[in-house]
Amino acid sequence: MIDAHVAANGNAGFMDLRQTIQRLESVGDLHRVRAEVDWNREIGAVTRRVLEKKGPALLFESIKDYRSGRCTKLVTSLLAGDERLRFILGLPEGATNRDIVRHVMKKNRETIAPVRVATGSVKENILTGDAVDLFEFPVPIWHYLEGGRYINTFASVVTRDPDTGVLNVGVYRGMIGSKHSIPVLLNMGGQHWGRHFMKYAERGEPMPVACVIGFDPIMDFIAGSPIGPGVCEYDVMSAYRQEPIKLVKCETSDLEVPADAEIVIEGTISADPSTFEMEGPFGEATGHISDLPARRPTIQVSCITHRNDPVFRGTLEGTLPGSTSENGTMGAIQRAATAWNILENAEIPGILDVVCHPITVGVNIVVQIKKMYQGQPKQIAAALWGHGAARYKYKNVMVVEEEIDPSSYEQLDWAYAFRVNAGEGGITVFPGIFGSVLDPSTPLKDRDLTQLGCAVWNRVLIDATRNWTFERKAEWNNERFPPTVKPAPEDEAKVTARWNEYGFDLD
Ligand SMILES: Cc1cc2nc3c(=O)[nH]c(=O)nc-3n(C[C@H](O)[C@H](O)[C@H](O)COP(=O)(O)O)c2cc1C
Ligand SMILES: [Mn+2]
Numbered sequence: 001m002i003d004a005h006v007a008a009n010g011n012a013g014f015m016d017l018r019q020t021i022q023r024l025e026s027v028g029d030l031h032r033v034r035a036e037v038d039w040n041r042e043i044g045a046v047t048r049r050v051l052e053k054k055g056p057a058l059l060f061e062s063i064k065d066y067r068s069g070r071c072t073k074l075v076t077s078l079l080a081g082d083e084r085l086r087f088i089l090g091l092p093e094g095a096t097n098r099d100i101v102r103h104v105m106k107k108n109r110e111t112i113a114p115v116r117v118a119t120g121s122v123k124e125n126i127l128t129g130d131a132v133d134l135f136e137f138p139v140p141i142w143h144y145l146e147g148g149r150y151i152n153t154f155a156s157v158v159t160r161d162p163d164t165g166v167l168n169v170g171v172y173r174g175m176i177g178s179k180h181s182i183p184v185l186l187n188m189g190g191q192h193w194g195r196h197f198m199k200y201a202e203r204g205e206p207m208p209v210a211c212v213i214g215f216d217p218i219m220d221f222i223a224g225s226p227i228g229p230g231v232c233e234y235d236v237m238s239a240y241r242q243e244p245i246k247l248v249k250c251e252t253s254d255l256e257v258p259a260d261a262e263i264v265i266e267g268t269i270s271a272d273p274s275t276f277e278m279e280g281p282f283g284e285a286t287g288h289i290s291d292l293p294a295r296r297p298t299i300q301v302s303c304i305t306h307r308n309d310p311v312f313r314g315t316l317e318g319t320l321p322g323s324t325s326e327n328g329t330m331g332a333i334q335r336a337a338t339a340w341n342i343l344e345n346a347e348i349p350g351i352l353d354v355v356c357h358p359i360t361v362g363v364n365i366v367v368q369i370k371k372m373y374q375g376q377p378k379q380i381a382a383a384l385w386g387h388g389a390a391r392y393k394y395k396n397v398m399v400v401e402e403e404i405d406p407s408s409y410e411q412l413d414w415a416y417a418f419r420v421n422a423g424e425g426g427i428t429v430f431p432g433i434f435g436s437v438l439d440p441s442t443p444l445k446d447r448d449l450t451q452l453g454c455a456v457w458n459r460v461l462i463d464a465t466r467n468w469t470f471e472r473k474a475e476w477n478n479e480r481f482p483p484t485v486k487p488a489p490e491d492e493a494k495v496t497a498r499w500n501e502y503g504f505d506l507d
Contacts, residue, residue: 012090013243016260017214017311020088021059021075029056029084036062039074039149044142044283047076047316052323054081059311066138071263074138074312078217079326082358085333088217089240097333097407098353104337105344108227110239117246120259126251127304133179134301137263137312143283147293148175150282151182154315154326155211155265156223158255159196161230162203167256168192169233171224173317174211174299175279182211182299183279185290186269187437190391190454192229197297201271208253209269209299214262214313216241224327225334226389252302262310267301275300285327285361285392287318288440291447319359328358335362338389343367346383350376355406362393363439366406369399374468378428381461385433391454392436398462415464424469428461435459 015023024030031050037043037060050058060074079085086095091103127133139149152174159168170193174184188194193209200207212219218240222233234256238245247256250266257264273295280293319328333356340354350370356362367380377399384394400406404415420426435457437447446456470480477483487495 012241014216014218014237014241014245014258016216016258017075017262017313020078020217021057021311024057024078024084024087027087029087031056031058033058033060034062036064036067038064039066039138039140040064041141041144043074043076043140044316047142048323051077051080051316051325057084060138063138070136071138071306071310071312073309074140074314075214076314076316077326078313079220079330080324081329085221085329088221097336097355100333101336101340101354104333105341107240108225108236108334108337108341111231111235112238112242112244114232114234114238114247114256115244116256117248117259120246120248121307122248122257122259122261122264122305124308125304125306125310127306128251128302132301132304134176134182134265134304135179139176139312140314142314142316143289143318145289146175146282147278147280148177150174150314151176151213151265152184152211153317154220154224154313155213156215156219156233157193158210158212158257159193159207160255161196162199162205164230166230167232167234168196169212169219169223171220173282175282177277177279177298180301181277182265182267182301183277183296184269184299185279185282185437186297187391187449188453190388190434195229197269197271206268206270206300208250208255209267210250210253210255210257211265211267211299212257212261212263213265214311215258215260219258220313220315220326221330221334224330226338226391229388250303251305260307262313263304263306265299265301266303266305267299269297269299271297283316283318284438285317285319285325285331286363286438286440287320290438291444319361321359324358325361328361331361332356332358335365335389335393339365339367339384339394342383342387342389343380346379348376348379348383351380352402353406357407357409363436364396364398365394366398366400366412368404368406369401369465371401371465371468377461377463377465381428381430381459385430385459391434392438394459395435395439395457396460396462398464400464401466404464412464416462419464419466420462421467424467426463426467428463429458430460431458432456433459 057077139151174182246259248259276295277298279296284290336354336356353368381397437455
């Protein structure tokens with residue numbers, strides 16, 4: 001029985017992956033694909049087509065070569081599309097971008113401590129030694145140009161800070177290397193597990209990791225977003241669900257994972273380059289095939305635990321014009337919320353709205369302000385660009401005033417045409433600052449992590465606010481810009497009153 005209240009209010013307690021599937025199905029937002037589909041490229045191509053059509057979440061139930069065996073089902077697109085995300089967050093129908101962003105801003109700052117339990121359904125099956133075989137899971141080749149089968153697309157990877165003992169949970173890609181190894185993209189220039197990894201490397205110890213695949217999508221939503229360093233994502237997820245998450249200890253390390261996760265892959269990553277394996281390329285969040293394949297740090301799997309009849313969870317990365325992705329949908333909200341928290345902490349006044357359009361996954365951001373002084377847009381850009389959370393994001397910042405709706409591409413284009421003067425401070429380039437290794441518009445030499453540690457970006461501010469160095473004119477109602485061609489309010493009122501008399505066949 002679906003609890004209608006809980007279905008409408010995902011805040012009330014955790015739901016595991018199976019409950020999530022049930023609830024989405026009960027509101028007609030999940031489709032079971034019963035036809036046999038190939039894990040090799042076909043699942044990815046079907047998922048792309050459904051994303052293009054803004055269709056439902058997908059549960060593949062008959063996967064070629066996996067009709068029987070350890071794991072026979074794959075679920076995806078649980079967070080794709082604003083309506084589904086709103087549902088998963090338990091927010092009311094009709095919640096605006098601003099409502100959702102404000103909710104996420106607030107919740108990202110709250111914590112509830114998890115509870116530890118002795119055991120859970122994730123321990124129904126425990127595989128160690130030779131029994132470990134990653135190929136027993138229906139892991140797709142999502143896209144024809146990918147270098148392998150990406151098992152970690154929406155895996156929440158757990159590590160522990162060896163100094164403070166605090167756990168971190170983050171989403172980082174990983175490919176099957178062999179039946180017991182997963183080479184990964186381990187960015188040491190800011191991602192929290194990268195910081196942990198450097199600490200373990202200094203101690204000469206391998207880093208324990210646990211990859212959690214399939215649980216309440218609130219885990220994906222939080223693990224895939226920058227929560228402040230030193231704050232454990234489990235505590236924040238618990239605040240979202242207003243209930244402590246139930247955690248169990250791993251079998252081969254002291255890491256902790258949700259007691260009712262579908263699949264947990266335990267292992268270690270060594271800093272010794274002789275343990276590195278080939279990884280890449282991957283169809284990335286940017287909508288492009290990623291950097292070249294390379295030998296990268298590799299998880300050596302020590303143990304897999306999973307529920308009976310586990311459901312594998314993955315995601316098709318990459319937005320394209322006409323097609324969002326789960327990361328695009330959730331990233332737009334999370335990156336806007338993170339940015340707004342940064343601007344609030346920086347004590348910048350007059351922020352009215354912050355919008356990231358899903359298609360740019362937070363690489364572009366628009367900030368709407370009540371302008372109070374001339375240098376305000378540059379202050380906004382400086383605050384965003386100086387923050388660690390900008391490591392993959394906020395490359396291009398646009399600032400508009402209350403006259404422009406930041407969620408409308410048309411209005412932004414109009415503002416770009418008539419508010420921006422590149423020679424009068426409208427465009428400011430900030431070269432050589434830290435940035436994203438994934439950005440295809442950044443030359444490969446600027447993405448050489450061995451040389452630079454972290455990729456180098458040239459960021460831009462587009463200031464589409466009205467310039468306060470312009471003179472006010474009496475003829476322009478004492479403003480710095482002339483009035484627009486919008487009719488006077490009294491003329492509009494007259495037209496409204498007489499509309500029927502004119503005899504138009506228009507709405
Ligand atoms: C679906 C998805 C895939 C992601 N893949 C990667 C990835 O491969 N590498 C990476 O560094 N970040 C990736 N991210 C972004 C990180 O999850 C995000 O930056 C998060 O803040 C990392 O956690 P941390 O802040 O605790 O390090 C991905 C996010 C999502 C939603
Ligand atoms: Mn973190």
